[in-house]
Amino acid sequence: MAQTVIIEEAGGPDALRLVDRPVGDPGPGEVRIAQRACGLNFIDVYQRMGMYPLTLPHALGMEAAGVIEAVGAGVTHLKVGDRAAYAAAPPGAYAEARVMPAAQVCPLPEDISFDEAAAMMLKGLTVQYLFHRTTPLGPGDTVLFHAAAGGVGLIACQWARSEGVTLIGTAGTDEKCQLAVEHGASHCINYRRDDFAARVKELTGGAGVDVVMDAVGADTFEGSLDSLKPLGMMISFGNASGAVPPFSVGLLGQKGSLKITRPTLFTHIADHDTCQAMARQLFGKVSNGDVKIRIDQRFALADVAAAHEALEARQTTGSTILTL
Numbered sequence: 135m136a137q138t139v140i141i142e143e144a145g146g147p148d149a150l151r152l153v154d155r156p157v158g159d160p161g162p163g164e165v166r167i168a169q170r171a172c173g174l175n176f177i178d179v180y181q182r183m184g185m186y187p188l189t190l191p192h193a194l195g196m197e198a199a200g201v202i203e204a205v206g207a208g209v210t211h212l213k214v215g216d217r218a219a220y221a222a223a224p225p226g227a228y229a230e231a232r233v234m235p236a237a238q239v240c241p242l243p244e245d246i247s248f249d250e251a252a253a254m255m256l257k258g259l260t261v262q263y264l265f266h267r268t269t270p271l272g273p274g275d276t277v278l279f280h281a282a283a284g285g286v287g288l289i290a291c292q293w294a295r296s297e298g299v300t301l302i303g304t305a306g307t308d309e310k311c312q313l314a315v316e317h318g319a320s321h322c323i324n325y326r327r328d329d330f331a332a333r334v335k336e337l338t339g340g341a342g343v344d345v346v347m348d349a350v351g352a353d354t355f356e357g358s359l360d361s362l363k364p365l366g367m368m369i370s371f372g373n374a375s376g377a378v379p380p381f382s383v384g385l386l387g388q389k390g391s392l393k394i395t396r397p398t399l400f401t402h403i404a405d406h407d408t409c410q411a412m413a414r415q416l417f418g419k420v421s422n423g424d425v426k427i428r429i430d431q432r433f434a435l436a437d438v439a440a441a442h443e444a445l446e447a448r449q450t451t452g453s454t455i456l457t458l
């Protein structure tokens with residue numbers, strides 16, 4: 135049996151229920167993991183509230199780290215006793231133990247703690263694909279990154295610095311802006327006070343940025359397009375403030391022949407070998423000190439509702455984990 139967080143119906147944080155349920159044995163291609171910590175991500179909020187619908191009842195959580203307890207037939211990259219971590223579907227990571235498909239479960243190097251791994255797999259693999267698999271990006275390029283003091287954000291700030299990419303951040307308070315700059319952002323704009331598109335133009339000598347990485351969504355979408363250079367790339371990868379409203383594709387022409395993509399991590403990690411290679415690059419950045427994983431909030435599994443409330447109320451910075 136394992137304590138597991140489920141929802142029986144979509145709703146607010148009070149929809150989260152902690153239940154005891156059997157874990158079972160892994161089938162072919164699966165592993166059972168005794169989990170040591172799990173990570174909190176905004177996708178968990180979208181799933182809980184029904185914005186990304188699940189077949190109910192369903193367990194929640196997309197990211198965790200622990201020890202492999204049992205291995206199903208055909209699994210060759212993991213064995214019993216291995217340390218491991220993942221960011222993967224199906225939801226169910228908010229649990230003391232679980233069975234899941236092995237393909238996206240990654241062997242975890244000894245020098246990375248379970249807490250760090252639980253705090254970084256989903257966010258760090260996302261930053262990996264944003265910087266290396268979405269659009270050509272390299273030294274000298276400039277990126278605008280919204281919510282730069284958040285979980286994905288603080289990893290992105292450090293990743294950009296390590297790749298020679300200039301990252302202009304935005305965040306909701308001056309304190310958060312300071313944090314983003316301390317982690318590698320060249321500038322950070324308080325977008326609750328200042329017109330960020332106008333500030334981006336000032337900071338880039340009127341040119342605009344090469345790429346925008348926008349997971350705030352509804353509130354920032356138009357301003358993000360206005361922050362781009364002609365031919366620039368808009369990466370819309372989330373909806374923390376609400377879904378991006380429908381728009382005319384002609385807008386992209388009017389604003390300078392812009393490009394737009396709407397990626398998800400789960401497309402990028404669908405292939406086993408690709409997922410494992412992405413994870414190795416992420417682990418390398420953490421092991422060599424380029425990226426430090428900052429865990430600013432820890433909640434017990436039983437306090438998962440308070441963790442969701444804090445994330446939705448913009449009270450968190452860096453990563454949040456649920457301790458087991």
Ligand SMILES: NC(=O)c1ccc[n+]([C@@H]2O[C@H](COP(=O)([O-])OP(=O)(O)OC[C@H]3O[C@@H](n4cnc5c(N)ncnc54)[C@H](OP(=O)(O)O)[C@@H]3O)[C@@H](O)[C@H]2O)c1
Nearest residue numbers: 175176284285286305306349371372373374375398399448
């Ligand atoms: N597509 C993908 O593959 C993918 C993968 C991972 C994450 N994401 C997206 O990336 C974003 C960041 O994820 P995360 O887990 O690291 O969360 P997070 O950035 O730690 O938290 C979300 C942040 O969004 C900002 N925000 C702006 N308007 C908001 C609003 N109305 N309500 C709540 N927050 C608001 C807040 O920062 P300020 O106070 O500074 O504004 C808040 O702290 C999310 O949108 C998530 O869905 C997408």
